[in-house]
Amino acid sequence: MQTQVGIIGGGPSGLCLARLLSLSGIKSVILERQDRAYVEARIRAGILEQGMIDLMRRAEVSERMDEAGLVHDGIVLTFDGREERIDMKRLTGGQQVMVYGQTELTKDLYDAVLKDENITVVFQAGDVRPAGFLEGRPRLRFFKDGQQTDVDCDYIAGCDGYHGASRASVPRELITEYERIYPFGWLGLLSDTPPVHEELIYANHKRGFALCSQRSPTRSRYYLQVGLDEKIEDWSDERFWEELKRRLPAHIAATLVTGPSIEKSIAPLRSFVTEPMRFGSMFLVGDAAHIVPPTGAKGLNLAASDMYYLSTALIAHYHEGRDDLLERYSETALRRVWAAVRFSWWFTSxxxxxxxxxxxxxxxxxxxxxxxxxxxxxxxxxxxxVGLPFDPTFK
Structure with missing residues (x-):
């Protein structure tokens, strides 16, 4: 196989990047380890900054998002029995965020990508191995149904997450990794119950943190800070709801509608950054290069700036013969990454x-x-x- 850009990972970062490139006539091949149903079923974040919203619109896959997304002008902080609202729209001159589940966003992207003649998606591509990216001869080798296939390409985009093959393929002496592990995790519960509040609630409590979030007017997502030694099986729905009520102000807890969980999981928290984010002809995007605690809702939104910078740089390369933006990709992306790492750490603290x-x-x-x-x-x-702006000089 041969293409212009080989993309490892068929999550929202890889899909959106491929779509942005395609609309400028650039062909790509996406290698995804799982099948479509598995990728779409993953429960992930649901807060979109304006930058990610704009990219979905630019990728021409925003119709459902614009219809069903819940625009939020503010967030609520509770502490010491108090309830205080941050009016983001007023304080930032009109900026907002949108609640739209990543599961739905991924479905929208697949609906567009699988019809796109410039994009080839290979599901259940096993043992993906990037090679030749340091020598200017990048290729991706993978196995499917017992058959080995090579994808020759001009560039590789590693959109395959923290445990993916892209970062792992870089020689250790060329890469610097920074990491902080937090001494707790988030226990999350998804339920078909109306949200306890029209905006997100971030709760500081002496028993630990809690977050009241949502996916729609009838579906809620709640989180509790728990120890790293906690086990899902020890948390019945009843125990979760009772603990959540304890961590919220009484007048909010009194309005909480409880119900059976659809999904429960425990996620550890970490801050992680890789430097640089470019290795020859291979570029790291999203979780492959950086992880932040979910407190500041920066995971997918931070990947959005990577997608913006890389797509802009590749379009300049193919359309104008310019490589200056490709040279600036890592430095520019990392500036915004570290700003988000700082905020997520501070808000968590x-x-x-x-x-x-x-x-x-x-x-x-x-x-x-x-x-x-x-x-x-x-x-x-x-x-x-609401998200710091993308670098306006990157064009």
Missing amino acids: IMHKFNDDPIEHKIQLAELDYLMSSTAGQTTIAENY
């Missing part, structure tokens, strides 16, 4: 329980009290939450 030292909780409450009394403090949260 003021909302979660790290130990049993009571002074820590008192300091968190003092900081939250200050932030809520300061327009500058609230603006800092709002600007980072």
Whole structure:
């Protein structure tokens, strides 16, 4: 097989990148380890920044998102029995976020990509091996149904996540990895119940953090901070709901509608960054290069800026013969990555329980009290939450 851009990973990053390239006439092959049903069934984040919303519209796959997405102007922080709202729209000059489940977003992308003549998707592509990217002869080798196939390409985009083959194929001496493991995880529960609030609630409580999120007017997603030694089987639905109520202000807990869970999972939290994000003819995108705690809703949204920068650079290469943007990709992407890592770490640090030292909780409450009394403090949260702008000079 031969193509212009070989893409490892058929999640939203790989799909959206392929679609953006296709609309400029650039061909790609996507290698996905699983089948379509498996990829679409993965439960992931549901908060989209304006940058990701704009990319979906640019990729011409936004019709369902624009119809069903829930636009949010603010978020709510609760602490010390208080309920405080961050008016993001007012504080940022009109910027908002949208609630639209990543599962639905992935379905929309597949519906478009599988009809696109410039894009070939290979499902159940096993043992993918990038090669030749440091020597200017990039290719992807994979196995399907016992048969080995090579994909010769001009460039490789590694959109295959933290455990993928792209980053693992880079010689260790060429790569620097930064990592912080947090001493807790998030226990998530999805249920067909109406959300407890029209906006997201981030709760700081002496028992631990909680988040009240949503996927639609009839489907809710809730999270509890738990220890890394916790097991799903020890958390019945009843136990989850009771603990969630304890961590919310009484007047909010009283309105919580409970019901059977559709899905429950525990996710560890980490901060992780790879430098650089380019290795010869191969570029890392999204979780392959960086992971952030979900507190700031930055995972997919941070991948959006990678997609924007890489698609812009590849289009400039093929249409204008320019390679300056490809040379700037890693540096430009990492600047925004580290800004998001900083915000996610900071927001996690003021909302979660790290130990049993009571002074820590008192300091968190003092900081939250200050932030809520300061327009500058609230603006800092709002600007980072809605997403920092893409680099306007990258064009």
